[in-house]
Amino acid sequence: MIAERLSFRAAADDLRLAQPALSQQMRKLEGELGVSLFDRSLRPIRLTDAGEHLLPRARSILREIDITVAELKDFSAQPRGRLTVGVMQYLTTLEVPDLLADFSSRFPAVDLGLRVGNTGQLFEELEFGEIDVMICHTDGLESRPDLIIEPMRVEELVFAVSPDHRSAGSATISIEEIADTAQITFREGASSREAMISAFDRKGLKPHIAFESGDMSTAMDLVARGFGVALVPRSVAARDSRVSTLSVAPEPLARHVAFAWRRDRHRSRALEAFRVVTHEAMDIQ
Numbered sequence: 001m002i003a004e005r006l007s008f009r010a011a012a013d014d015l016r017l018a019q020p021a022l023s024q025q026m027r028k029l030e031g032e033l034g035v036s037l038f039d040r041s042l043r044p045i046r047l048t049d050a051g052e053h054l055l056p057r058a059r060s061i062l063r064e065i066d067i068t069v070a071e072l073k074d075f076s077a078q079p080r081g082r083l084t085v086g087v088m089q090y091l092t093t094l095e096v097p098d099l100l101a102d103f104s105s106r107f108p109a110v111d112l113g114l115r116v117g118n119t120g121q122l123f124e125e126l127e128f129g130e131i132d133v134m135i136c137h138t139d140g141l142e143s144r145p146d147l148i149i150e151p152m153r154v155e156e157l158v159f160a161v162s163p164d165h166r167s168a169g170s171a172t173i174s175i176e177e178i179a180d181t182a183q184i185t186f187r188e189g190a191s192s193r194e195a196m197i198s199a200f201d202r203k204g205l206k207p208h209i210a211f212e213s214g215d216m217s218t219a220m221d222l223v224a225r226g227f228g229v230a231l232v233p234r235s236v237a238a239r240d241s242r243v244s245t246l247s248v249a250p251e252p253l254a255r256h257v258a259f260a261w262r263r264d265r266h267r268s269r270a271l272e273a274f275r276v277v278t279h280e281a282m283d284i285q
């Protein structure tokens with residue numbers, strides 16, 4: 001807290017402690033370590049080199065303590081405790097809201113949290129313990145020994161185009177045919193962006209990326225207004241009457257949606273319950 005606020009007084013207020021007591025505790029810790037963690041000659045105070053070195057490790061230790069406490073509480077009969085789920089942004093426009101509502105109604109003792117991002121962002125959050133499980137595209141992650149991956153479905157990736165696009169009446173389009181068209185894509189880490197770039201690379205082409213979007217709805221709005229085309233899951237494009245969809249020819253592009261969590265993490269009752277509800281919602285056998 002002191003490292004975040006860079007003020008003993010502000011940190012003491014946040015912790016509801018007297019400032020002298022907090023200062024005394026820090027002095028005691030520094031005495032035991034034999035180093036100063038804060039430079040008190042500056043205003044605001046600053047972490048010393050030793051303090052900068054200790055901070056990420058201290059945060060990691062506190063995270064592990066929280067995880068251990070949660071695991072011990074999990075030995076109770078009913079699913080309870082905190083469960084943070086990471087999902088790809090486009091899934092929030094499909095079945096995820098109903099899935100979360102169903103889970104919360106069936107397991108009210110679970111403190112359910114949600115993080116939304118692209119596959120790259122979610123994987124990073126899973127590695128750092130910021131989420132417990134993720135529903136994302138797992139292409140390229142299948143060989144990771146540190147992950148448990150349960151396939152859910154295969155999503156075809158299609159080009160969404162405006163109704164006045166020259167190929168709007170077709171069912172398919174090749175990468176070569178769409179190479180000169182402005183691409184509307186997503187930020188780095190997004191699986192569909194990587195799939196699009198890889199498809200162009202295989203043909204020796206470079207896509208003309210005109211727009212980068214942080215969310216699916218903005219990308220689809222841009223497509224509908226004729227600013228370019230976007231490679232998106234068919235499940236998303238099919239719900240938008242403003243655009244036409246084109247499969248990639250001769251070989252369609254696809255991504256695998258899966259349920260994934262870290263192998264070295266305790267498989268809590270809450271996580272297992274969420275897994276079961278997810279499989280029911282997505283009709284997975």
